[in-house]
Amino acid sequence: MQTANLLPLVLVLAVVAYGLAYMRSRAVAAPLGGIRNLKALPFYYAARAALWCAIPALIVLAAWAGFEGKVIQGIVIASLPQDVWPESAGEASLILSQISNVAAGKLNPEFVPEHIVGAASVLETMDDQSENFKAALVLLVAVSGAAFAWTRVSPHINARINVETTLRRIFFVCAALAVLTTAGIVFSVILETIRFFGRVPISDFLFSTSWSPQTALRADQVGSEGAFGVIPLFTGTLLISAIALLVAVPVGLLSAIYLSEYASRRVRSSAKPLLEMLAGIPTVVYGFFAALTVAPFIRELAETVGLEASSQSALAAGLVMGIMIVPFVSSLSDDVINAVPQSMRDGSLALGATQSETMKKVIFPAALPGIIGGILLAASRAIGETMIVVMAAGLAANLTANPLESVTTVTVQIATLLVGDQEFDSAKTLSAFALGMLLFIVTLLLNVVALKIVRKYREQYD
Amino acid sequence: MTDQRSQAEIVRNSLKRRYRKERRFRMYGMLAIFIALASLAILFADIITKGHTGFVKTTITLDVTLDSDMMYLDDPSDEDQLSMADFVAPLIAALQEHIPEADSAAEKRELGRLIGSYGASEVRNLLKDNPDLLNTTQTIEFLAHDRVSTYVKHADNPRYSVKLSEQQQRWVDELQEKGVIDTSFNDVLFSRGDSREPANAGILGAIVGSLLTMVVTLVIAFPVGIAAAVYLEEFAPQNKITDFIEVNINNLAAVPSIIFGLLGLAVFIGLFGMPRSVPVVGGMVLALMTLPTIIISGRAAIKSVPPSIREAAEGVGASKMQVVLHHVIPLAMPGMLTGSIIGMAQALGETAPLLLIGMVAFIVDVPGGFFDSATVLPVQIYLWASSSEQGFIELASAGIMVLLTFMITMNALAIWLRKRLERRW
Numbered sequence: 071m072q073t074a075n076l077l078p079l080v081l082v083l084a085v086v087a088y089g090l091a092y093m094r095s096r097a098v099a100a101p102l103g104g105i106r107n108l109k110a111l112p113f114y115y116a117a118r119a120a121l122w123c124a125i126p127a128l129i130v131l132a133a134w135a136g137f138e139g140k141v142i143q144g145i146v147i148a149s150l151p152q153d154v155w156p157e158s159a160g161e162a163s164l165i166l167s168q169i170s171n172v173a174a175g176k177l178n179p180e181f182v183p184e185h186i187v188g189a190a191s192v193l194e195t196m197d198d199q200s201e202n203f204k205a206a207l208v209l210l211v212a213v214s215g216a217a218f219a220w221t222r223v224s225p226h227i228n229a230r231i232n233v234e235t236t237l238r239r240i241f242f243v244c245a246a247l248a249v250l251t252t253a254g255i256v257f258s259v260i261l262e263t264i265r266f267f268g269r270v271p272i273s274d275f276l277f278s279t280s281w282s283p284q285t286a287l288r289a290d291q292v293g294s295e296g297a298f299g300v301i302p303l304f305t306g307t308l309l310i311s312a313i314a315l316l317v318a319v320p321v322g323l324l325s326a327i328y329l330s331e332y333a334s335r336r337v338r339s340s341a342k343p344l345l346e347m348l349a350g351i352p353t354v355v356y357g358f359f360a361a362l363t364v365a366p367f368i369r370e371l372a373e374t375v376g377l378e379a380s381s382q383s384a385l386a387a388g389l390v391m392g393i394m395i396v397p398f399v400s401s402l403s404d405d406v407i408n409a410v411p412q413s414m415r416d417g418s419l420a421l422g423a424t425q426s427e428t429m430k431k432v433i434f435p436a437a438l439p440g441i442i443g444g445i446l447l448a449a450s451r452a453i454g455e456t457m458i459v460v461m462a463a464g465l466a467a468n469l470t471a472n473p474l475e476s477v478t479t480v481t482v483q484i485a486t487l488l489v490g491d492q493e494f495d496s497a498k499t500l501s502a503f504a505l506g507m508l509l510f511i512v513t514l515l516l517n518v519v520a521l522k523i524v525r526k527y528r529e530q531y532d
Numbered sequence: 533m534t535d536q537r538s539q540a541e542i543v544r545n546s547l548k549r550r551y552r553k554e555r556r557f558r559m560y561g562m563l564a565i566f567i568a569l570a571s572l573a574i575l576f577a578d579i580i581t582k583g584h585t586g587f588v589k590t591t592i593t594l595d596v597t598l599d600s601d602m603m604y605l606d607d608p609s610d611e612d613q614l615s616m617a618d619f620v621a622p623l624i625a626a627l628q629e630h631i632p633e634a635d636s637a638a639e640k641r642e643l644g645r646l647i648g649s650y651g652a653s654e655v656r657n658l659l660k661d662n663p664d665l666l667n668t669t670q671t672i673e674f675l676a677h678d679r680v681s682t683y684v685k686h687a688d689n690p691r692y693s694v695k696l697s698e699q700q701q702r703w704v705d706e707l708q709e710k711g712v713i714d715t716s717f718n719d720v721l722f723s724r725g726d727s728r729e730p731a732n733a734g735i736l737g738a739i740v741g742s743l744l745t746m747v748v749t750l751v752i753a754f755p756v757g758i759a760a761a762v763y764l765e766e767f768a769p770q771n772k773i774t775d776f777i778e779v780n781i782n783n784l785a786a787v788p789s790i791i792f793g794l795l796g797l798a799v800f801i802g803l804f805g806m807p808r809s810v811p812v813v814g815g816m817v818l819a820l821m822t823l824p825t826i827i828i829s830g831r832a833a834i835k836s837v838p839p840s841i842r843e844a845a846e847g848v849g850a851s852k853m854q855v856v857l858h859h860v861i862p863l864a865m866p867g868m869l870t871g872s873i874i875g876m877a878q879a880l881g882e883t884a885p886l887l888l889i890g891m892v893a894f895i896v897d898v899p900g901g902f903f904d905s906a907t908v909l910p911v912q913i914y915l916w917a918s919s920s921e922q923g924f925i926e927l928a929s930a931g932i933m934v935l936l937t938f939m940i941t942m943n944a945l946a947i948w949l950r951k952r953l954e955r956r957w
Contacts, residue, residue, distance in 0.1 A: 074902065139805030234853040238767055244759035245768070248781040248827070251820050255791055258798030321564045328561025345568055350943060352881025354910040355579070355932050358917045362925065363578050393571045400568075422543075424550055426557035447786065454788020456884035461917060481790050481884070488797060488888045506794045510787065517786040 076131060076205060080212050084124040087216035091119030094223045102225060110230035115219075118229045121236055122219035127212035134204045142196045149192045151185050169193055259510060262503030269497045270298045275504060277301065281467035281478075283487060283498045298501050300508065302467040306477030310388045310459060311452040313473060317392025318452075319445055322399025327429060329400075330407050349397035357461030360390035365462055372474055379474040382464035388473065391458050398448045406440030406527065407433060440527040446520035450513040456481040480505050579936075583929025589718040589731065590681035592647055592707070594626040597669045598659065608663040619652035620644050623674075630712055631703050642700055646707075648675045648731050675720070675731045676713060678923045680704055684715060685926075721930060725896045726912065730923025733916075735931050737898045741811060741891075741906030742880060744899060748815020749879050753822045754872050758861070760823070761830030761868070766856050785824035792821045793888030801889060808890030809905040817885050822875040829871020833864040866953035873946040877939045883910040909935045 095115035099105045105112055143166055147156065156162035165186070171177035172190035179187045223229075267275070278299025325345065329338050365386035372379035379385075410433050418428040434441075464476030465486060487502035600606055602625065605617035624644045628634060634643045651674045658672070659665060676684070679695040683704060696704065707713040725737030760781075768774040796817035800806045806813050837860050845855040861868075886892075891907050892915060899906035907915070909931060916928035 136804045140803075143805065230851065234851060237853060238763070241759045241763035241767060244756045245763040245777050245827075247756060247760065248784055248823065249777055251784060251795070251823070252780050254799050255787070255795045258795050258802075259791075262798065321567050324561045324564035325568055328558070328565055332558055332561060341565055341569070344572060345565075348568065348572055350877065350881075350939060351575070352883065352910050352935060352939070354881070354883045354914050354917075355575070355936070358913065358928060358932060359575050359578060361917065362582070393568070393575075396568050424554045426554045427550070429557070450786060450788075454790065456788070456790045457914065460884075461914070481788065484790055484794070485884065485887050488793075489892055503794060503798070506791055510791050513786065513788055513791075514783060517783055521782060 076208055077128075080124055080127045080131065080208065083127075083209075083212045083216065084120040087123040087219065088116045088120040090216070091220055091223055092116035094220060098223055098225060108225045109228040114229040114233050115223045117233050118236075119216055119219035119223075121233065123212050123216035125236075126215050127208050130211050131204070131208045134200075134207070138200050138204070142193065142200060145196055146189050146193045150189055154183075154185055165189075173197075255510065259503050259507040262500050263507045266497065266500035266504045269500070274298060275300055275501075279469055281483070283483070283501055296497060298497070298504075300480075300505070302469040303478060303480050303483055303505070305469060305471070306384070306463070306467070307453055307479040307481075309384050309471060309473065309477055310391065310463060310479060311449060313385060313388025314391035314395060314452045315445065315449060317389055318395040318399050318448055321392075322396045322448075323403050323441065325396070326400040326403035326407060330404055331425060331429060345397050345400055348393060349401075351394075353394070353455060353457035354461075356390050356394050357457040357459075360386050360458055360462035364390055368474070377474060380464070380476040382462060382476040383474050384463060384477045385473040387459050387462040390462065391452055391455055394455070394458070395448045395451055398451060399444055402444030402447065402524075403437070403441050406437045406444065406524075409440065409527075410436045437527075439523050443520040443523035443527065446516050446523070450516035450520070453516070454481065454509060454513050456485055460485050480509050484509070579929050579932050583926060583931075583933050585685040586926035586928075586930025586933075587718050587721065588685060588715050589720055590676040590684050590713060590715050592627075592674045592676050592680075592713050593671065594623065594674065594712065595629075595669050595671050596622050596626045596655065598622055598655070598666055599625075600666050605659070605666070608659040608666055614656060614660060617656070619655040622655065623647055623651055627707075630707055630710055634703070639699070642697065643703065646677055646680050646700065646704065648677045648729060650675065650729070650732055678730050678921070680713070681731055682922050684708065684713060718930075721927070725898050726894060726907070726915070727896060730921055730927055733924070733927055735909065735912060735927075735934060737895060738907050738909045738912035738931070739934070741895075741899050742908040744811035744902055744906060745814045745818065745886075745908055746876060746880060748812055748902060749818045749822060750872075750876060752816060752819035753826055753875065753879075756819075757823050757826030757872065757875075758830050758868055760827045761834060762856060762861065764827070765831050765834040766852070766860065781824050781827055785828065788884075789821055789882055790884040790888065792817050793885030795820070796885060796889045807903065807905075809893050809895075809907075810903050811899065811906050812902045813889050814886050814891050814906075814908065815902075817889060818879040818882060821882065821885065822879045825875035825878065826868075826872050829874070830864070830868045833867025833871065834860060836867060837863045863955070866949055866955075869953075870946045870950045873942050873949070877942040877946075880942070881910055881935065881939060883914055886911050887914075909938075 092112050092115065095108060095112040096105065099108050099112070102108075108115075146166070146169060147162060150165075154165075156165055168177065168182055168186050169189045170193065172179055172182060172186060173193045179190070275298050278297060279301045280297040280299050281302050282297045325341075329341060333341065361382070365381060365383060368383055368386050368389075369379045369381055414432055414436060415428060418432040419425070423431065459479045459482050463479060463482060465478050465482065466476055467478050467483075468475055470477060484502045484505050487498060487505075599622060602621045603617045603619060605613050607613055624640050627643050627646065628640070631643065634640060654672065654674060658670070675681075680700075683696050683701065704713060720732065721734045723736055724732065724734030727733040764774070764778065768777075796813055800813050800816060801808060841859055841863065842855050845859050846852075850858065886908060891911050893905060893907065894915075895905050895907050897904075913928050913931040913935065916924040916931065919925070
């Protein structure tokens with residue numbers, strides 16, 4: 071039976087268990103003189119039965135569904151004659167896809183070697199068996215869980231405490247999922263990165279100035295090595311982020327100041343949501359705008375001034391990205407400006423300073439750490455942004471500081487290296503994970519520092 | 533005395549300059565807001581000017597004589613004959629009725645190119661389904677070839693007409709005058725999946741894909757997010773573990789989205805062997821990405837429930853869990869819903885992580901389930917925007933308008949919910 075069908079079935083069983091336990095608890099209570107003689111309300115006995123039915127069964131189901139594919143693949147490979155055992159992971163995945171295509175009837179069995187056909191039938195029987203075993207096991211666990219809870223419906227056991235403890239544990243697991251996600255990220259990038267550094271020395275990766283991940287098919291081809299120097303990617307990322315911040319910081323900061331200090335209530339209540347809207351627009355829309363409107367415009371503009379601009383310029387991507395992060399800067403600065411105590415403002419104004427002098431000489435210095443924290447967060451946003459640069463910045467890894475040329479970024483390379491079919495084993499694919507790790511570390515550092523500054527600053531005035 | 537007066541004088545004299553500075557500073561602020569809002573306006577205007585033509589389709593309506601000699605087809609129920617028959621000939625003949633001047637073989641060929649490449653298969657399918665129509669005359673509506681469509685939609689802009697020969701342009705003008713070529717609302721856009729030809733491509737597949745993905749995201753992220761928020765606000769002891777979880781959540785909220793794509797690729801696809809390009813994996817990745825947003829807004833909502841309510845419930849003997857389940861969560865629900873809708877809107881617009889888990893494949897069929905290969909709206913927009921054909925650019929902008937409509941609706945719903953349901957204590 072399919073996982074998709076088993077899931078609702080388990081839930082139905084849980085509901086049945088709920089109903090049965092509810093009736094039983096009333097039946098148990100009846101001779102004692104009503105449910106007030108039970109340790110807990112019938113609801114709790116019923117809920118406990120439902121939990122006992124569903125949770126173990128769902129855990130079994132998830133574990134089985136998670137590892138079924140890998141285990142079956144291993145068995146199928148092992149069933150092949152010894153002399154055709156695949157030597158590398160790439161070869162294995164090729165053979166496996168052949169086998170599964172034969173099994174699914176997409177590939178005519180006459181076109182493939184006999185051992186593949188044999189393996190395909192193994193795969194088919196294994197799949198069937200796995201489905202059957204899975205269904206049997208899951209249902210068994212669900213029914214026995216429910217039965218166990220049913221036998222424990224007794225006036226002496228306080229089911230409420232059981233249910234509440236279980237619920238609290240579930241809540242804890244949900245909260246801990248965030249840790250698990252982080253662990254998953256770290257695990258997924260680190261393993262591949264270590265394998266990558268097994269092929270490309272870490273010093274080459276960090277300090278070499280050329281990037282061309284296209285490894286050749288034959289070993290004797292020119293440039294078959296591929297070059298994995300991250301410096302041009304990093305300068306490209308920094309160039310675009312710097313342009314973005316040059317746009318976003320003044321515009322965001324000044325709008326925040328205007329909205330919090332000068333604007334009337336009406337202006338603020340209409341301008342603020344509109345500004346926030348900039349943050350809500352999907353990045354692919356900004357990418358479209360940058361690639362098809364801003365980039366050609368910049369090119370034409372540069373040509374009229376006599377400059378040469380590439381059709382995919384860092385400037386276009388940076389400008390549009392700057393517009394995108396304006397609301398981050400403005401809403402974070404707005405928060406910190408508002409957090410500066412009113413007494414400081416009043417004191418300055420009472421001494422005869424104008425509003426702008428108060429802003430520049432009193433509030434801004436007081437809010438500066440918070441604003442810097444906000445800018446760091448915006449910078450991490452800019453560095454990690456993908457779609458705008460994928461669509462508007464280009465692929466060529468130029469080591470340049472000229473904003474009119476096309477540059478490439480870390481995120482662009484991750485996306486292009488991993489889109490489409492890829493062998494899981496080549497240095498090219500692995501390099502994307504190394505870049506991912508680099509990106510994760512850099513953004514993490516920026517975030518940690520920024521959050522620390524913002525928090526420290528908040529405590530100061532609270 | 534003199535000293536004080538001179539000071540007052542200095543102040544008075546400097547006032548003009550200071551006020552000027554004040555006004556200038558104010559101007560800068562207004563300018564900044566203007567720049568931001570103007571960019572927003574330009575963005576919308578640009579998308580609408582580029583995309584409104586995407587909602588229009590160009591059709592050619594012809595009285596086609598389904599002549600069996602012309603098509604070399606005697607029996608439409610015979611598969612072999614169907615595969616050999618010439619379905620273009622009757623179309624050209626029908627066009628020739630309107631444009632008699634085209635009679636050389638080359639001109640006929642040119643004429644035939646006005647009809648989209650699916651015209652012939654449309655005739656074929658018609659005959660296959662209704663074999664009795666052979667040797668009758670039928671009025672059939674075809675989608676015009678993409679070049680014709682672009683030419684007709686941008687009649688006033690010579691940049692878009694270059695792909696048609698001058699002769700063809702003349703013919704198209706003539707046919708338009710006769711009402712054979714006409715434009716109407718593009719229902720194809722909302723009823724089909726992707727296609728290699730802009731005129732035949734639609735976003736229904738992408739919309740359904742987005743919907744399936746969002747359902748998975750919602751089913752995972754909403755309950756888990758709320759449970760996590762409740763735990764952290766109500767049950768978590770003040771210790772290192774809780775601190776660690778909180779730091780993790782705050783950092784996850786700021787991790788670049790593409791990193792979540794790497795996670796999905798390495799863990800869900802690589803480790804668990806899940807299929808590529810399916811809404812289930814996409815939904816799971818997006819759920820992990822949205823979780824921090826939902827948790828953070830959920831916590832804020834729980835915090836806003838006044839302690840007096842908790843104390844009152846505890847006072848009449850409710851357990852901690854009963855207080856939470858019966859009082860705190862129902863009261864915090866509007867705030868949690870608002871945060872979740874905003875998080876879902878973000879997830880709906882997300883592209884980068886889905887690229888990595890293979891949701892960029894070219895998929896013609898509308899997905900029918902959670903395990904079918906699918907693409908989503910923003911990825912479809914990306915795919916079309918990367919094409920060089922004018923027809924696809926139009927479609928991409930039209931797709932953006934549809935996507936933005938969805939997102940604005942969701943955000944408006946969130947605001948309405950907040951206004952309607954949120955209680956202030």
